[in-house]
Amino acid sequence: MLNHHSQLTLKKRIVFIFAASTFIPFFCTAVISYNAINSILTSRLESGIESNLDQIVLSLENSIDNINHISQQLAYPGSIAVKLETYLDTGNPNIRRNLVDQIKQEINHATFTNPSIGLTMYYRENGQVLFENFPLKDSFDIGNLPALAKYYKITYFGPHISNQRFTNEYVLSATREVDIPGKESLYIYIESGYKLTQNILQADRSVKNTFNLIMDNNGKIGYSELESVFPVSSRFQGSMSGKQSGMIGDYYWFGKKSNQGWEFVTLIPVSEYNKEKQHWITQMVVLSLMFAIISLLIAWMLWKMVYKPLNRFSLEIRSMAHSDFDSRYDETRIPEFDFLLIQFQKMKKQIRELFVEVELKEKRRMDLEIEKLRYQINPHFLMNTLDTAHWLAVMNGQKEIDRLVLSLNKLLHYNLGKMGVVSTISQEIESLKNYLILQQIRYDFEFVVRIHVDDKILSEPVPRFILQPLVENALYHGIKDNGSILVEVRFDQGILISVFDNGIGLSQETIDKLLDRDCPAEEQLGMGIGINYVKRMVDSHYEGRARLDINSMPGEGTTVCLSLPVQKEEARND
Missing domain, CATH: 3.30.565.10 (Histidine kinase-like ATPase, C-terminal domain)
Known part of the structure; x- marks a missing residue:
């Protein structure tokens, strides 16, 4: 005797056949597409990141070059440094007053003609400030600035909060020894324009929610936008490996070394890196749901044509088993099923008459x-x-x-x-x-x-x-x-x-x-x-x-x- 409980019903078979015919080709297409799109997206993403790195590094190098150029104008034997030498030698108050006005005027002229330059001044080794072109913060201390690179008589500092009063934006800066013969040590301090530095660091990025690091020429982190994971003054393990990209923890990293010896690194969270892939997967899921809905709709139409009349027969038989001989059937609009239902109604009528008798x-x-x-x-x-x-x-x-x-x-x-x-x-x-x-x-x-x-x-x-x-x-x-x-x-x-x-x-x-x-x-x-x-x-x-x-x-x-x-x-x- 057949075990009907172990067999698939007609409704389940219809749904299974349509689901298989819909999803098997779609699944194969999705796998092939995913591999192709994954390769294209990875290549495009890495290309965009590398291009962005080149642009940022070039902009930072240009800013440092501008700072270096202005510092050369302020160093000895430049005209401003010569006047500074005279200022330091003379004891005549009138001459010193005139020299102060001239030096400040020339510093303002040099910085005004170069919008990429911000705070500029001289300062002594004991911390005394001379001829600053903008008000200075009381907390100014060269020893607290993160060094990027250091060469003979000049040191570059890497993005840090500006020392200009009333400004809390990031800037680049440099110090240079004036080197006036026979005089005490005197230094020049120059900052880049804070708007310029902010624009460079916030340049259009290939991927949103990225973080930047800058390492000095000794491999230590001088600037970090993710200090909870990569603190300042620590060593970045990625650059120590000698590679230009890789993965550390939950981040992908891509690095670019400058001609001045420091290195710029972009960090991208794995979730953000895979966001475009996930977006593609989401689209495929939406398409899958659309295919599923269409498949179920077609299966429902077949169910309505075949399974629903059979279910109507089942209801008629159950109603007759409960002595309900007065139930009326709904037309299925399928002639073959309607004919069978009419014959079944006639049989019910005869059985009802027998029951009454x-x-x-x-x-x-x-x-x-x-x-x-x-x-x-x-x-x-x-x-x-x-x-x-x-x-x-x-x-x-x-x-x-x-x-x-x-x-x-x-x-x-x-x-x-x-x-x-x-x-x-x-x-x-x-x-x-x-x-x-x-x-x-x-x-x-x-x-x-x-x-x-x-x-x-x-x-x-x-x-x-x-x-x-x-x-x-x-x-x-x-x-x-x-x-x-x-x-x-x-x-x-x-x-x-x-x-x-x-x-x-x-x-x-x-x-x-x-x-x-x-x-x-x-x-x-x-x-x-x-x-x-x-x-x-x-x-x-x-x-x-x-x-x-x-x-x-x-x-x-x-x-x-x-x-x-x-x-x-x-x-x-x-």
């Missing part, structure tokens, strides 16, 4: 059984009552017989009358009272019956002859002298009829037999016939919505509860 026959059979039980009960009771009347006629006077016969006539008229199957609570109570009169005369022991009825349900319709068998059951199974029976009829989300007695009680086995409608008739003689009649009657009349319960404990009495639904107005009129 069988239910009608079963109802007729049940009604006959109820009538049979009814006529089994009534002659049985009638014979006992007439026998009692016979002995009373012998032993008592005519008054008792009159009372007995009157009550008997009323009871028989109600039970055997041709007034139909449906009665009311009021009629059932009246019939029960006539029955109790007869039973009190019949039995030779005293018992009390109390009846409590909710007045608002007296006119509620109920099946005929359902209350008397419940009370008869209480009398039959053990009421003795001073016994009591309580009959309550009240409304509690329906009609609730309860019969309580303080008799000898019933065993669970006896209760099970009373409630078993399939129990043989010979085992239901006496009280069993009455209870069985009531159960069958309410089951037939209320179509299974009524409930009969018996609770009893030997020696503690019995309680019989009959719960009936309240009939709707249209049902009462019927």
